Structure formats: structure tokens, C-alpha cells
Amino acid sequence: MKITSVLSFFLMLNCSIHSTFSQIRNAPLTAKDIESASENYQRYCALCHGTEREGNTADFAPSLRSKSLMSTMPLNFLASSIGFGRPNTPMAAYLKDMGGPLSMKEIFNIASWLKYESGHQTIAIKEEDISGDLDEGLKIYLKECSECHGIKGEGVTAPAIANPAFLAFATDAYIKYAIINGREDTKMEAFKNTLTEAQMNDLTSYIRSLTAGWSPEPKKLAPYPNPENYVLNPKGKNPKFNLREKRYVPMKEVLDALQSKKRLIILDTRTTSEWQNAHLPGAIPIPYYISEEEITKGLPNDKTWIIAYCSCPHAASDKIINMLRKKGYKNTAVIDEGFFKWVNDGYPIIAGQAQDPASK
Ligand code: HEC
Ligand code: HEC
Incomplete structure (x- = not known):
């Protein structure tokens, strides 16, 4: 985990959550961490993402072991997806401050463990702001993508790529990389041979334009019923x-x-x-x-x-x-x-x- 990426994660957070997060250090996984992360994964995640992280067990939950995902999703993005979830999709927030069951340390452990289990090294994709034609992007989107990702990117059988909690972390380069390479062993095909570079830029810009901004807010929790x-x-x-x-x-x-x-x-x-x-x-x-x-x-x-x-x-x-x-x-x-x-x-x-x- 790079310090810069952790920092950008912290920057997005409100102070009270910040203090919990800053406890987490870039420590390598110990045998005990691996054991508890794997237990937590089976207890909290396998229901939808599958016991082998293969995805699609319920709710069209994505694979959590594809090379393209595990090698390009930074650890802070991965941990944020687990801690804050993807609002309005079946992917809930697991962080205690959000009313979930897991501590930040447990969440980072699961995130690191997912990377470790996948066996794929994290690669740094070259950051770039991609520009393209939004109208063209929309046209290609409706033709090639909406069937699975939904007319408005709300997700049908595939993740909600217009979800603000996704777009807050997904860089242009990350999105384009997913379009170029697809996600191995899932329904997400690689578009590098079917779309031109310009078309992929149009699409990336179009997806980017769907965002409305988002940052996680710690919640005031309601009491549980008697x-x-x-x-x-x-x-x-x-x-x-x-x-x-x-x-x-x-x-x-x-x-x-x-x-x-x-x-x-x-x-x-x-x-x-x-x-x-x-x-x-x-x-x-x-x-x-x-x-x-x-x-x-x-x-x-x-x-x-x-x-x-x-x-x-x-x-x-x-x-x-x-x-x-x-x-x-x-x-x-x-x-x-x-x-x-x-x-x-x-x-x-x-x-x-x-x-x-x-x-x-
Ligand atoms: C009730 C089903 C369900 C459970 C349980 C669940 N997830 Fe998810 N998860 C989903 C769905 C559905 C999505 C896709 C959401 C969307 O549309 O963007 C998702 C998305 C994700 C993503 C983002 C992946 C990507 O390709 O962007 C990560 C990471 C993730 N889940 C990890 C976990 C972990 C770790 C756990 C356990 C702590 C967990 N999930 C529990 C259903 C679930
Ligand atoms: C046949 C269905 C299908 C079509 C068509 C499709 N996708 Fe996907 N897409 C998926 C699935 C399923 C995933 C999640 C894969 C996984 O990890 O399990 C995905 C993942 C993605 C992701 C990564 C999301 C994340 O959370 O990291 C992006 C970006 C994406 N698709 C963009 C597109 C674009 C742009 C198009 C059109 C050119 C497209 N997809 C067409 C099924 C589809």
C-alpha cells in the first residue's frame, strides 16, 4: 500500500472516522491476519461473492479474484468498497462507523488478503485524464454496455458503474483499463479488439460524466430494537x-x-x-x-x-x-x-x- 494512496483515502474521510483509520499501518499480513481474514471472508462475503471468490453466487456480485480487478484496484479503493459499500446496490457498508460489523483493521485485512490470495501483483496504471466525445460515448454505451450495466449505469447483471461511491475512487485510467482488458473469467469481455482507442476514450469520458461526487459520512446510529x-x-x-x-x-x-x-x-x-x-x-x-x-x-x-x-x-x-x-x-x-x-x-x-x- 502506497502512502499517497492511503493519504488520499484519509483525505476523503471525516475526522471521526479519520482517527480510526490512521491506526492502520502498512503492515504485512501475518499468519494470524490471513486466518482471520479468510474466516471473515467466508462469514461475511462468500454468500454473494462465492467461497472461492469467483463471484456471481448471488446478486451478480463481481469476481474478487480476476487478474484485471485485483491487479488494478488500489488497496484503499478495495478497502473503501468494503467499508462504505456501494450505496443502493446489494453491496453494503461493513465498517462499524457505518453501522456494519467490521473494524477498519479487519477490513484492510480482508482487502490485503484478497490481493494476496489472488496471487496478482498490483500494477500501477499510468494516470491520465482521458477526454472524449460524450455524445459518442453515450451512443457506444447504449449499444455495447447498457444491457449488463443498465441504461443509466445503475447495474443490472453487472456492477453499477455510475455509482458515486465507485466513481469517487475509479480513475479514468482504471475505467479504461477495465474496458480494454475486461475481467478474466467473467461476463466482462475485453473490448480492445472490438472498439477503437477513440471509442474507448469516448466511453470513459461518458462514464466519468455520470458522477455526482461522493464522500463517506460517519453515521449517527439508531438504537437496536428491544x-x-x-x-x-x-x-x-x-x-x-x-x-x-x-x-x-x-x-x-x-x-x-x-x-x-x-x-x-x-x-x-x-x-x-x-x-x-x-x-x-x-x-x-x-x-x-x-x-x-x-x-x-x-x-x-x-x-x-x-x-x-x-x-x-x-x-x-x-x-x-x-x-x-x-x-x-x-x-x-x-x-x-x-x-x-x-x-x-x-x-x-x-x-x-x-x-x-x-x-x-
Ligand atoms: C448481499 C450480497 C453481497 C455481500 C454479502 C457482499 N457483497 Fe461485495 N458486492 C456485491 C455486489 C452486488 C457488488 C457490485 C455492486 C455494484 O453494483 O456496484 C459488490 C461489489 C464489491 C466490490 C467491488 C468490486 C468491483 O468490481 O468494483 C468489492 C471489493 C466487494 N464487493 C467486496 C466484498 C467483501 C470483501 C464482502 C464481505 C465483507 C462483500 N463484498 C459482501 C454483493 C455483495
Ligand atoms: C455481458 C455483460 C457485460 C457487458 C456487455 C459489459 N460489461 Fe462491463 N462488466 C460486466 C461484469 C459482469 C463486470 C464485473 C466483472 C467481475 O469482476 O465479476 C463488469 C465490469 C466492468 C467494469 C469494472 C467495474 C468495477 O467495479 O471495477 C467496467 C469499468 C465496465 N465493466 C465497463 C463496461 C463498458 C464500458 C462496457 C461496454 C463497452 C461493458 N462494461 C460491457 C459485464 C458486462
Whole structure:
């Protein structure tokens, strides 16, 4: 890790996070670091990025071992992607200051370990500000890229390249390198033989123009709900749900149950930082990485309906529901459409520190 890149990382950070970060030194990975990073990776990341870092296990999460990514993404960019996530995508923020489960040291350990495991040396791509024709860039983008990356770069089956948290760190040279070389063993092909140099410059400039500026803000964290309030509408009747594949409940039925004051429990199975951003009314944070021993704490096993959701839209919630079913919980289900659809359709959510039915 180069001092300059660490500095630019620090510069982007607000003071209170800054002090936590400045503890981290450019220390080589010890055997113990490797062991704990690999354990943390399996616990927190494998769900989507795969046990072998191959990507695409859920949510079209990118490969974390392709040579082109691991050799060009600077360590601070990698650590920032993990610590602050990519807002509005399934990639959550894992840093404690953001409401996530990991310390900065643990995050840097995972980042360094990912580089180490990939076996690819970090190469310095020559920095350059690339200029090109934005209209041409848009045309080529819509023809060659939007199918996977989305019309507005919002991400469909491929990363959201218009995401401000991505563009804050991705330099022009980094973006162009990805276009030229693609990402080995993924759907991202190398465009060096299909596009001209000028076209790749147009594209890079166009992608660059999608940014709106971003810097991570430490969060004021909302208190977590009390176990006494886990059951919503405790005096209400049990709802009736029509499950697909004995597991998936349409979100409309969950909304109806909430509005008609039925008795139920809602679990937010995403990373806790996502619960901090916004969640369903009364949802309690039971993240997918919770341990077998902890999962049942405060959850009554008395046929009260337990409904889980995530943004994946199923990977994290399926995992939690499987754990509960194994422990004998009846009446459990997963919201079929997932969190983003719930939000996009204007269903009610509790944002930030707003008063929550479960914490009353
Ligand atoms: C719920 C699924 C999920 C989990 C769990 C998850 N990720 Fe991700 N991750 C994603 C998705 C999806 C993206 C792409 C986001 C986008 O559209 O930009 C991503 C992007 C990334 C990137 C950026 C890669 C690139 O090509 O720009 C890194 C690095 C990363 N994740 C590391 C991690 C690590 C390390 C963990 C564990 C601490 C983790 N992720 C956990 C889904 C996940
Ligand atoms: C067939 C689908 C597909 C098409 C078409 C496609 N990409 Fe990609 N792209 C991907 C996937 C998948 C990834 C993530 C690869 C991985 O690491 O797993 C990616 C990654 C990238 C990245 C790196 C993002 C990061 O987080 O580091 C850039 C930049 C990019 N694509 C730009 C483009 C551009 C520009 C085009 C059009 C010329 C394009 N892509 C066309 C699927 C596609």
C-alpha cells in the first residue's frame, strides 16, 4: 500500500472516522491476519461473492479474484468498497462507523488478503485524464454496455458503474483499463479488439460524466430494537399467507398484514449498516452472518409468522430462514421481491433514526 494512496483515502474521510483509520499501518499480513481474514471472508462475503471468490453466487456480485480487478484496484479503493459499500446496490457498508460489523483493521485485512490470495501483483496504471466525445460515448454505451450495466449505469447483471461511491475512487485510467482488458473469467469481455482507442476514450469520458461526487459520512446510529418489541401487533391475529414454493410470500400480503395489524415478526437479514439506512417498519436486524447460537435470541418459537427479507433478494433471507427452520420454527417465509422493490413501489419504510414500532 502506497502512502499517497492511503493519504488520499484519509483525505476523503471525516475526522471521526479519520482517527480510526490512521491506526492502520502498512503492515504485512501475518499468519494470524490471513486466518482471520479468510474466516471473515467466508462469514461475511462468500454468500454473494462465492467461497472461492469467483463471484456471481448471488446478486451478480463481481469476481474478487480476476487478474484485471485485483491487479488494478488500489488497496484503499478495495478497502473503501468494503467499508462504505456501494450505496443502493446489494453491496453494503461493513465498517462499524457505518453501522456494519467490521473494524477498519479487519477490513484492510480482508482487502490485503484478497490481493494476496489472488496471487496478482498490483500494477500501477499510468494516470491520465482521458477526454472524449460524450455524445459518442453515450451512443457506444447504449449499444455495447447498457444491457449488463443498465441504461443509466445503475447495474443490472453487472456492477453499477455510475455509482458515486465507485466513481469517487475509479480513475479514468482504471475505467479504461477495465474496458480494454475486461475481467478474466467473467461476463466482462475485453473490448480492445472490438472498439477503437477513440471509442474507448469516448466511453470513459461518458462514464466519468455520470458522477455526482461522493464522500463517506460517519453515521449517527439508531438504537437496536428491544426483544420485548420483536413481535409486531402482539394482540393481533396470525396472518394468512400464500407462499410460492412453500417459502416466498408476495410483498403485497406482508403490507396487508402490517396494515391490518396482524401478529408477525419481520427480520432484516442484510448487513446491519443497511438496517441503519432504512428498513421495513418494525423490522429487526438479524443479519445473514449471525451465529447459530445467537439467531434464536428473543425470537419466540410459537408459530408466530417470521418474515425475512434482504436486497439480494433471496440469498441472505433464505440463509436465515433455513437456519430457523432447522431449529424447528414453523411459519417462516421470505419476502419474494426483496427490499429494493418494496422501496421502489413506495411501500412504507423507516429511514435513519426515525421512530420505529419495534423500538418503542
Ligand atoms: C448481499 C450480497 C453481497 C455481500 C454479502 C457482499 N457483497 Fe461485495 N458486492 C456485491 C455486489 C452486488 C457488488 C457490485 C455492486 C455494484 O453494483 O456496484 C459488490 C461489489 C464489491 C466490490 C467491488 C468490486 C468491483 O468490481 O468494483 C468489492 C471489493 C466487494 N464487493 C467486496 C466484498 C467483501 C470483501 C464482502 C464481505 C465483507 C462483500 N463484498 C459482501 C454483493 C455483495
Ligand atoms: C455481458 C455483460 C457485460 C457487458 C456487455 C459489459 N460489461 Fe462491463 N462488466 C460486466 C461484469 C459482469 C463486470 C464485473 C466483472 C467481475 O469482476 O465479476 C463488469 C465490469 C466492468 C467494469 C469494472 C467495474 C468495477 O467495479 O471495477 C467496467 C469499468 C465496465 N465493466 C465497463 C463496461 C463498458 C464500458 C462496457 C461496454 C463497452 C461493458 N462494461 C460491457 C459485464 C458486462
